[in-house]
Amino acid sequence: xxxxxxxxxxxxxxxxxxxxxxxxxxxxxxxxxxxxxxxxxxxxxxxxxxxxxxxxxxxxxxxxxxxxxxxxxxxxxxxxxxxxxxxxxxxxxxxxxxxxxxxxxxxxxxxxxxxxxxxxxxxxxxxxxxxxxxxxxxxxxxxxxxxxxxxxxxxxxxxxxxxxxxxxxxxxxxxxxxxxxxxxxxxxxxxxxxxxxxxxxxxxxxxxxxxxxxxxxxxxxxxxxxxxxxxxxxxxxxxxxxxxxxxxxxxxxxxxxxxxxxxxxxxxxxxxxxxxxxxxxxxxxxxxxxxxxxxxxxxxxxxxxxxxxxxxxxxxxxxxxxxxxxxxxxxxxxxxxxxxxxxxxxxxxxxxxxxxxxxxxxxxxxxxxxxxxxxxxxx
Numbered sequence: 024x025x026x027x028x029x030x031x032x033x034x035x036x037x038x039x040x041x042x043x044x045x046x047x048x049x050x051x052x053x054x055x056x057x058x059x060x061x062x063x064x065x066x067x068x069x070x071x072x073x074x075x076x077x078x079x080x081x082x083x084x085x086x087x088x089x090x091x092x093x094x095x096x097x098x099x100x101x102x103x104x105x106x107x108x109x110x111x112x113x114x115x116x117x118x119x120x121x122x123x124x125x126x127x128x129x130x131x132x133x134x135x136x137x138x139x140x141x142x143x144x145x146x147x148x149x150x151x152x153x154x155x156x157x158x159x160x161x162x163x164x165x166x167x168x169x170x171x172x173x174x175x176x177x178x179x180x181x182x183x184x185x186x187x188x189x190x191x192x193x194x195x196x197x198x199x200x201x202x203x204x205x206x207x208x209x210x211x212x213x214x215x216x217x218x219x220x221x222x223x224x225x226x227x228x229x230x231x232x233x234x235x236x237x238x239x240x241x242x243x244x245x246x247x248x249x250x251x252x253x254x255x256x257x258x259x260x261x262x263x264x265x266x267x268x269x270x271x272x273x274x275x276x277x278x279x280x281x282x283x284x285x286x287x288x289x290x291x292x293x294x295x296x297x298x299x300x301x302x303x304x305x306x307x308x309x310x311x312x313x314x315x316x317x318x319x320x321x322x323x324x325x326x327x328x329x330x331x332x333x334x335x336x337x338x339x340x341x342x343x344x345x346x347x348x349x350x351x352x353x354x355x356x357x358x359x360x361x362x363x364x365x366x367x368x369x370x371x372x373x374x375x376x377x378x379x380x381x382x383x384x385x386x387x388x389x390x391x392x393x394x395x396x397x398x399x400x401x402x
């Protein structure tokens with residue numbers, strides 16, 4: 024019996040990516056390339072040559088498998104890469120289940136996101152009924168204590184299953200391709216206090232130089248709201264794709280929530296210009312170092328409370344996005360912050376302990392990873 028317990032514990036540790044330094048479990052699931060064959064498609068087909076799903080008919084949909092998690096999740100952060108020209112559009116729905124207490128019973132579908140065209144929910148319900156997609160469509164944003172928080176999912180309902188449905192409205196002659204779906208799930212709910220990480224050697228002067236961009240260079244009507252757009256454009260520029268920040272902002276803007284900073288929209292926007300990417304929980308600087316060592320910047324979503332930064336104790340923000348460039352000789356974190364107007368001010372360093380607090384603790388470790396589509400999607 025003891026031997027069985029030890030084996031099960033080891034397997035759970037590996038599968039759930041449980042860190043000794045934290046009191047929660049994480050898992051990152053990615054569907055891309057050949058495992059997209061597991062999806063159910065109507066009006067779509069899997070292209071063996073490029074390992075993508077091609078959306079063919081005007082009214083098509085893609086249904087993911089039911090994703091079984093090894094724990095009851097409290098927070099789930101999805102993202103996807105879909106090439107979708109401006110005249111076509113799609114809506115993303117998600118539902119949840121519990122394979123222990125309510126086997127094969129899933130919640131109603133909730134509206135996770137929209138692209139290009141705002142979803143007309145009443146018309147969509149009619150289409151869904153005619154398409155015979157399994158499941159109910161009731162309140163599109165909340166089910167019991169599970170709800171969509173703009174770009175992520177919070178739950179306290181003991182769900183350990185997630186399923187996605189992508190419904191397309193395709194304009195004639197448009198080429199629409201589905202490349203990937205990812206989900207980063209955790210037992211962690213919201214931004215509660217976590218344990219900090221043990222220091223490790225990050226290497227000396229491990230640094231990536233990027234072309235600097237500033238929010239302050241853009242129209243004053245949007246400049247205070249586009250930190251995510253500027254950070255994404257900075258990394259795209261680093262890889263050689265020089266898109267005007269204002270142009271990317273138009274693509275990234277969400278008309279329902281009236282905001283530029285939605286996480287999944289950042290990687291989806293970059294995908295329109297030839298990038299693959301995902302949103303995930305970063306839980307240690309070892310995760311970041313793996314990216315930096317391969318010359319891949321990491322986009323980080325931070326939250327700062329007063330007194331978190333010793334050199335600027337009055338600075339605070341409930342959400343800001345910057346680019347991690349590497350580490351200096353002291354192991355401090357080097358970043359590009361588009362909130363500054365000048366490069367000499369915007370390339371700055373954070374004390375390691377302070378950055379742990381504003382990113383891993385306050386911000387939940389949320390980050391984006393994007394890379395040109397010809398490169399491997401994993402760092």
